[in-house]
Structures are given as C-alpha cells and as structure tokens.
Amino acid sequence: MSISTSGNTTVATEDCLACKYQRRRCPADCSFAPNFPHDREQQFKNMHKLFGMANVIKLIRTLKDPSKKDIAMRTIVVESDMRARDPVGGCYRIIQELQHQIECKEAQLDKIYYTIANCRAQNAHCLQLQTQKIDDGDHCQMMHKLPLIGFETEK
Structure with missing residues (x-):
C-alpha cells in the first residue's frame, strides 16, 4: 500500500x-x-x-x-x-464466429441483390411489352398486378 x-x-x-x-x-x-x-x-x-x-x-x-x-x-x-x-479457442474462436456471421450476411445481401435484379428485369420486360402495345391477354398479366420498382441500388 x-x-x-x-x-x-x-x-x-x-x-x-x-x-x-x-x-x-x-x-x-x-x-x-x-x-x-x-x-x-x-x-x-x-x-x-x-x-x-x-x-x-x-x-x-x-x-x-x-x-x-x-x-x-x-x-x-x-x-x-x-x-x-475458452482454453482451446480463446479469441480465435470468437473471430471465427464473427467471420461466419459476416459470410452469412454477405450471402443474404447477395440474395437480395439477385431478387432486386430479377424484379428490375421483369419490370423492364413488362414496360417493353406495354410500349409495344402487345395485348394478347395473358402476356404480362401478373406484371400488371405488381407495382413497378424504380429505385437504384449499387452492389
């Protein structure tokens, strides 16, 4: 003391x-x-x-x-x-768990970007059909019920 x-x-x-x-x-x-x-x-x-x-x-x-x-x-x-x-893993085990969480979140984000790209492609196809005034009944029937997505995102 x-x-x-x-x-x-x-x-x-x-x-x-x-x-x-x-x-x-x-x-x-x-x-x-x-x-x-x-x-x-x-x-x-x-x-x-x-x-x-x-x-x-x-x-x-x-x-x-x-x-x-x-x-x-x-x-x-x-x-x-x-x-x-944790005598075996210590900090390394926590780092591995965090890395795994990052990889899972990146996979989820990739899936969201893929879904957005598909929606844009469907909307573009529907708009193209509408501008060509093809109206043979079932073409784009599902697309008329969905709202058009017009936002931009970057990966």
Missing part, C-alpha cells in the same frame, strides 16, 4: 497487482496500474498464467509510444481473459 500526502490530506492507495506480485512499491507512473488495479485480481491471474509477468514486462519495455503500451496491455488482458473462458 502506498501513501501519498497532499497538504493536510493523506490518501492511501493500494499498489497495483503487478507491483504487489513483484513485491515492490507501485510508482506513480506505473504502466500496469491502469490495467491491474487491486480489485482485478482474476484478470491479473489470467494474464500471469498465460503470458507470465516477465514476458509482459519485456514487451511493455520495448514499446516506446504510450498509446501502443496501452493497446498492448488491453490486448493482453482481453486475450488472457478469453483464453481463461
């Missing part, structure tokens, strides 16, 4: 879990404190089990940009949590 004083006030804050694990005082600029505060013990355990504290420290020290350090730490936390929930 570190104690900081400012004026007449004394504030006691607990060390982050990474510093607590290393048995050292948590510095004010600790890069682990935002990701492993004292109340996120399970996330720290997951990270430590999957990656190891030494590997994470080496990785963070190699990154110079603070935004990249933050992204790396968040990625490590997410990956370790997902691997704890």
Whole structure:
C-alpha cells in the first residue's frame, strides 16, 4: 500500500497487482496500474498464467509510444481473459464466429441483390411489352398486378 500526502490530506492507495506480485512499491507512473488495479485480481491471474509477468514486462519495455503500451496491455488482458473462458479457442474462436456471421450476411445481401435484379428485369420486360402495345391477354398479366420498382441500388 502506498501513501501519498497532499497538504493536510493523506490518501492511501493500494499498489497495483503487478507491483504487489513483484513485491515492490507501485510508482506513480506505473504502466500496469491502469490495467491491474487491486480489485482485478482474476484478470491479473489470467494474464500471469498465460503470458507470465516477465514476458509482459519485456514487451511493455520495448514499446516506446504510450498509446501502443496501452493497446498492448488491453490486448493482453482481453486475450488472457478469453483464453481463461475458452482454453482451446480463446479469441480465435470468437473471430471465427464473427467471420461466419459476416459470410452469412454477405450471402443474404447477395440474395437480395439477385431478387432486386430479377424484379428490375421483369419490370423492364413488362414496360417493353406495354410500349409495344402487345395485348394478347395473358402476356404480362401478373406484371400488371405488381407495382413497378424504380429505385437504384449499387452492389
């Protein structure tokens, strides 16, 4: 636990879990404190089990940009949590499921574009028959009952 004083006030804050694990005082600029505060013990355990504290420290020290350090730490936390929930698939299984959903939606969209193209072709054929004034009864009988579609879409 570190104690900081400012004026007449004394504030006691607990060390982050990474510093607590290393048995050292948590510095004010600790890069682990935002990701492993004292109340996120399970996330720290997951990270430590999957990656190891030494590997994470080496990785963070190699990154110079603070935004990249933050992204790396968040990625490590997410990956370790997902691997704890699903030891076999982890994040990869979620990525596969999302990819499958994208493929299904693309197939549905292709089917809709195909239907629109068919409707346009039928409407064009019906309009062509109407302009030629072919009126032999059953030609385009079904088309007279359907509204003409006149909108544009791009694939």
